[in-house]
Amino acid sequence: MISGLFRREHLSDADLSARIDGRLSIRRSRAVAAHLHRCPRCRQAFEGLQTAKLLLGELPRQQPARSFVLSPEAAAREARPPPASRRPAFSFAPAVALVLLVALLAADFVVLPEDGSGGSGSADSAAALQAERATPGLGAAAEAAPAAADAVAPTEARQSADADTTAGAPAASGDGASEDEAGFAAPAGPAETAKAQAEATEAKEDAADRTLLRILEGAAAVALLLSALLLIRARSGKRRGA
Amino acid sequence: MTADDPRLQRARDGELAAFNELVLEYQGLVFSLCLRMLGSRPAAEDAAQDAFVSAWRSLGGLRGTAFRPWLLRIAANLCRDELRRRGRRPATSLETALEEGLPEPAAAAPTPERAALDEELRRGIEAALLDLPPDQRLAVILCDIEQLDYAEIAAVMRSTLGTVKSRIARGRARLRDRLQAEPELLPARFRQESRP
Numbered sequence: 021m022i023s024g025l026f027r028r029e030h031l032s033d034a035d036l037s038a039r040i041d042g043r044l045s046i047r048r049s050r051a052v053a054a055h056l057h058r059c060p061r062c063r064q065a066f067e068g069l070q071t072a073k074l075l076l077g078e079l080p081r082q083q084p085a086r087s088f089v090l091s092p093e094a095a096a097r098e099a100r101p102p103p104a105s106r107r108p109a110f111s112f113a114p115a116v117a118l119v120l121l122v123a124l125l126a127a128d129f130v131v132l133p134e135d136g137s138g139g140s141g142s143a144d145s146a147a148a149l150q151a152e153r154a155t156p157g158l159g160a161a162a163e164a165a166p167a168a169a170d171a172v173a174p175t176e177a178r179q180s181a182d183a184d185t186t187a188g189a190p191a192a193s194g195d196g197a198s199e200d201e202a203g204f205a206a207p208a209g210p211a212e213t214a215k216a217q218a219e220a221t222e223a224k225e226d227a228a229d230r231t232l233l234r235i236l237e238g239a240a241a242v243a244l245l246l247s248a249l250l251l252i253r254a255r256s257g258k259r260r261g262a
Numbered sequence: 263m264t265a266d267d268p269r270l271q272r273a274r275d276g277e278l279a280a281f282n283e284l285v286l287e288y289q290g291l292v293f294s295l296c297l298r299m300l301g302s303r304p305a306a307e308d309a310a311q312d313a314f315v316s317a318w319r320s321l322g323g324l325r326g327t328a329f330r331p332w333l334l335r336i337a338a339n340l341c342r343d344e345l346r347r348r349g350r351r352p353a354t355s356l357e358t359a360l361e362e363g364l365p366e367p368a369a370a371a372p373t374p375e376r377a378a379l380d381e382e383l384r385r386g387i388e389a390a391l392l393d394l395p396p397d398q399r400l401a402v403i404l405c406d407i408e409q410l411d412y413a414e415i416a417a418v419m420r421s422t423l424g425t426v427k428s429r430i431a432r433g434r435a436r437l438r439d440r441l442q443a444e445p446e447l448l449p450a451r452f453r454q455e456s457r458p
Contacts, residue, residue, distance in 0.1 A: 032431075033431045033432065033434070033435040034427060034428055034431040036431070037427070037430055037431035037434050037435070038427055038431065040434075041405070041412070041430070043412065043427060065435075065438070068438035068439075068441070068442055069431075069434045069435065069438050071438065071441065071448070072406075072434045072437040072438045072441060073406045073434060075383070075387050075441070076387065076391070076402065076403075076406035076407050076437070077406055077407065077409070079384065079387065079388065079407055080384075081290060081294055082293065082294050082297050083290055083293070084289060084290070084293040084306075084307055084310060085303070085307070086307065087285075087286070087289065088285050088289045088292075088293075088310055088311050088314045089282040089285045089286060089289075090278060090281065090282060090285065090314060090315065090318055092278060094315065095278045095281075095318060098315050098318055098319050
């Protein structure tokens with residue numbers, strides 16, 4: 021490179037410009053000076069850059085026709101967002117919505133099991149067990165429902181029986197257990213109708229709970245989406261502003 | 263001004279009077295930068311005003327950074343946005359600049375150390391400056407007109423020293439080529455110098 025300085029290679033504008041600003045190392049600066057001394061073309065290029073710098077430096081400073089001081093009104097209008105208010109609310113909103121959604125989903129699976137295998141020990145499986153006791157044999161709820169239908173409101177009971185292949189399903193899946201229960205519950209003949217009725221009411225309440233949960237889940241999912249979108253918009257706006 | 267300037271601290275605490283002291287100190291610099299970047303007084307005034315409003319709004323976030331490059335960066339970004347909106351070209355081309363006589367000579371307040379340039383030459387240089395790509399123009403304005411050092415220019419432009427050096431070199435080289443293409447603009451002292 022340095023040998024090039026003394027031969028045919030010409031200096032780059034970057035080197036020439038840096039020399040004007042004193043931004044070359046001492047060694048490089050010496051080599052450039054030696055080249056300039058013997059190369060008219062580079063000297064002309066160098067002087068042209070110097071001229072440009074000098075002329076720019078002589079341009080008069082322009083003064084604005086008005087002052088840019090902020091009036092109290094303008095300053096109040098442009099009040100700084102308090103660091104602890106708006107932004108954290110924005111940034112935590114998706115997290116809050118997400119936690120809510122997960123909690124609701126968990127509630128859906130744990131509190132109101134879809135089938136008996138998942139929900140043993142919960143209040144609802146206990147209800148299913150109770151229903152099973154009331155009606156001997158397999159598919160306790162399915163059988164209990166028509167029984168209740170005779171006694172009270174046929175449509176409601178059938179509805180609950182349909183809905184609760186869910187709550188009643190534990191009985192269908194747990195064959196051995198329900199047979200034991202059937203033997204255990206067999207003598208309770210006269211109480212059967214009343215218990216089936218109670219079971220049907222509970223199944224109905226379960227269905228209502230589940231619907232409510234679904235609505236809340238949907239709302240949480242929408243809230244999650246919306247808050248994420250708002251956050252993205254706020255951030256991109258902030259970037260544009262910066 | 264250093265980052266621990268008491269006015270800056272008071273302004274950061276929400277004292278408008280302290281902030282306005284800073285505005286008065288820097289408005290000439292900010293306006294000048296915007297004018298050289300945008301080539302139009304009304305646009306430069308809007309950009310400068312927006313820069314101070316934006317600075318007031320985000321002053322709380324200024325920690326450990328020097329105020330001047332931070333403020334100039336805000337102004338430069340606003341100018342860049344404005345240029346982008348116009349399609350990456352300043353509204354004023356060489357021809358319109360010459361026709362409009364921009365910037366207005368009446369508004370010029372030359373400092374004693376700056377020799378008065380021939381009017382035509384001044385307009386020619388300003389128009390040539392407006393024809394530079396925005397990044398080169400900004401680097402050249404900050405270095406050769408506003409006399410900032412490379413480190414501060416790098417802080418304004420958020421780039422490396424190498425990039426700053428290269429932008430300055432390319433900007434100056436374009437200006438040189440433009441001036442050499444119109445040697446009649448140059449005063450005699452420069453015409454003699456530029457001969458091989």
